[in-house]
Amino acid sequence: MNKIQKVKIIKKPRTSINPASSHIKSLRLRKEISSGETIFKLKKAWNNNKSINVSGAGVEVLGSPFKVCIVKHLVSELEHLHDVVGSLVEMVPMPPHETDLFKFCQSSALASAGKDTPVSALVQFLERVLRGLVEEVTGLTLDGAVTSTMSLYGYTDYLLCHDDRQNNRKIAFIWYLTENWREEYGGHLDLFDSKGGYPTEIVRSILPEENSLVFFEVCDRSFHQVSEVLTRSKPRLSVNGWFHLPTAPARPSPTNGLRHSTALTLKTPSYALVESEMCLFVSNEYLQHDQQIQINRLIEENSEISLDNFLKAKWADKITTELCSSNVTWHLRGPPNRRKYEVADERSLGPTVTRFLNLMKSQHMFALLEKMTQLELTSKWVHKNGEQSLVTPKCGYQVQRWRRGFYTLASDEDFCETVPVLDVFINFNCAEWTQESGGFMSYIGRGDEDENHPAENLVNNDPAKKWKCSSWEKSVSVVLQLDRAVVINSIDIGNQHSAFIEVLVGRSSSPDEPFQVLLVASSFMSPMEARNGTMGTRVRMFSSEQLRKPVVEQRWDRVKVICSQPFNKHVQYGLAFIALHSAEKIVDDLVKKPELVPCKDVAMAKNNLDVKVKRVEGPLRAKQQSTTTPPAKQQSTTTLPAKQQSTTTLPAKQQSTTTPLAKQQSTTTPLSKQQSTTTPLSKQQSTTIPPAKCQRTNENSFGAKQVMKRPQRKLFSKLLEGVVFVMSGYQNPHRAHIRTKALEMGAKYKTDWSVGCTHLM
Ligand SMILES: O=C(O)CCC(=O)C(=O)O
Ligand SMILES: [Fe+2]
Structure with missing residues (x-):
């Protein structure tokens, strides 16, 4: 074959x-x-x-x-x-x-x-x-x-x-x-x-x-x-x-990261404040146990939450008035390749704002946030190497002012690099804020991984390369164009964390006819596996008996693969590989140089996907920007350290709004190698910007999100535990080298594909 x-x-x-x-x-x-x-x-x-x-x-x-x-x-x-x-x-x-x-x-x-x-x-x-x-x-x-x-x-x-x-x-x-x-x-x-x-x-x-x-x-x-x-x-x-330059040696691009000290100085919470301040400022409902449990449940599910009217109206109004007063001195923060917004000089802030800030950085606020998030935000004794030490979370904060043209570039360094962080912010002076006003805070995933997993990877026979969506969407698809129409007798699919994979076929000669199902949506991960992120790289082989008749008997030159992952919103999923087999003879010349132009589906999906809040292997990144002409907007931001992992969110009892914005990728340079699509310009100009998950700038709403996830450390010898692999297409000594490395990493090797094999290399 x-x-x-x-x-x-x-x-x-x-x-x-x-x-x-x-x-x-x-x-x-x-x-x-x-x-x-x-x-x-x-x-x-x-x-x-x-x-x-x-x-x-x-x-x-x-x-x-x-x-x-x-x-x-x-x-x-x-x-x-x-x-x-x-x-x-x-x-x-x-x-x-x-x-x-x-x-x-x-x-x-x-x-x-x-x-x-x-x-x-x-x-x-x-x-x-x-x-x-x-x-x-x-x-x-x-x-x-x-x-x-x-x-x-x-x-x-x-x-x-x-x-x-x-x-x-x-x-x-x-x-x-x-x-x-x-x-x-x-x-x-x-x-x-x-x-x-x-x-x-x-x-x-x-x-x-x-x-x-x-x-x-x-x-x-x-x-x-x-x-x-x-x-x-x-x-x-x-x-x-x-x-x-003609012979410039290939060198890695400079990061342009120009490490800049974080905008925030971290401090331990203050113990001086009396608890009554909490009851004075914070709306009663958020101090109630059952509300906190409900909030916690939502944070567990989504990792973020927006709590409307977090402060009692009277105090929120007072704070707003003080922040808008001309007594406050604002300083522009840079450098321009990192950020542009204003920060208040604390000494110039009015008494209510100062009182409110004291509350935000008090042990009582830490304790409240701990109840809501179940993150360890209060001091704890930790036993390590037979010794006990007191670990106290810290917080950093800023009172920021945002107006048109202000921005921050996404950077993990704005937060601590090694410690997980809980991001907390409260907005003032933005009543009747509309979508047109801009100024959203968006949480975005690392785009650079996605750049590494374009659909092209499915045609470059490099087993290390995969096609992955850049952030979560219920389903994603890619259309592959074969060199000629053939009868497809069997299909091997290497999964990459998709729960279901479906294969449809079509003909380039009849582009208007709908694709027909060749392989019905087939399960590659159980809901439990999807949620736990285990067994996401299964390989399944489908013979002609498993493919749909009469579709399997006809010739096709287009193959559409639809991957879906409804059970886990926090995984980049897609395909590791797809191999199509035909009993027909294929002319080598025609197939050796596949030309790859990602189809519109992919480009559109990519654009759509990139904007969503997602959780990938690395820390999430934050972006704040204001691009349209809003009235001046003020935000105050407090970041608190946190420990556990959790995910994205929605509001507690009151409504929080998530509003469409636009797609974000976290590449730091303009794309020089974009995919081409079939969309004519006239269409593109009227394209509405794909939705993103953004934190609406709600007046006096309190937003919290954990922005860093601590990677779990695994022993090198266990990295590939559970992997049973076979190899194909590798010559020695490369073959032996890969095999030895995989064995050292805990994988098991089989000479031939059989039941129990999980990976084909
Ligand atoms: O369009 C311009 O004026 C500058 C474009 C640019 O800087 C870039 O694409 O890197
Ligand atoms: Fe440039």
């Missing part, structure tokens, strides 16, 4: 537009730019870190805050440029992307477009003409290949402060393509000054004028951002990318 070399994922339908490459071929640099005299001046300034404005040629070089070159009217033929932009916008899908760092629409890498299309012609223009110009000005010899994408920033889109240092990028460029862009539309390219490796303030804002080009040297000072787009009238369009 031949193994069908799985798949390419459905390709975008051919557009009716004929290659408009002729337009692009006729794009020429405006001749004043490349005159010998201009280039000489620019080169000299660039090399000496000096600024020069060759105004006659419309070109400027900046020596600080880092080396930047700004070219106005890059190409001479504006009509041609309009044609090109028109074709590109129609041809290039630009799905929306959002992380804590950015929100915009972006195409996949333009270089992946087929030959003889307007896109490939544009890439050639970038690689030849633009690279030539950049090389002349900078004196660098650059790699022939450019990494480029098309980006579209709609209303309220932005890209926060970053330095572009990734993947050996040497020169970044942006070519702006929207006609008549005006100052009041926002979307400026802001350049930051820096000090000691940290961005400090914006020293230059560049208007993204049509047909202007900016390029700059990517270095540890190249901090820049795209300010929020403030117009609904048109999107900010650009082609942007990076040139690399």
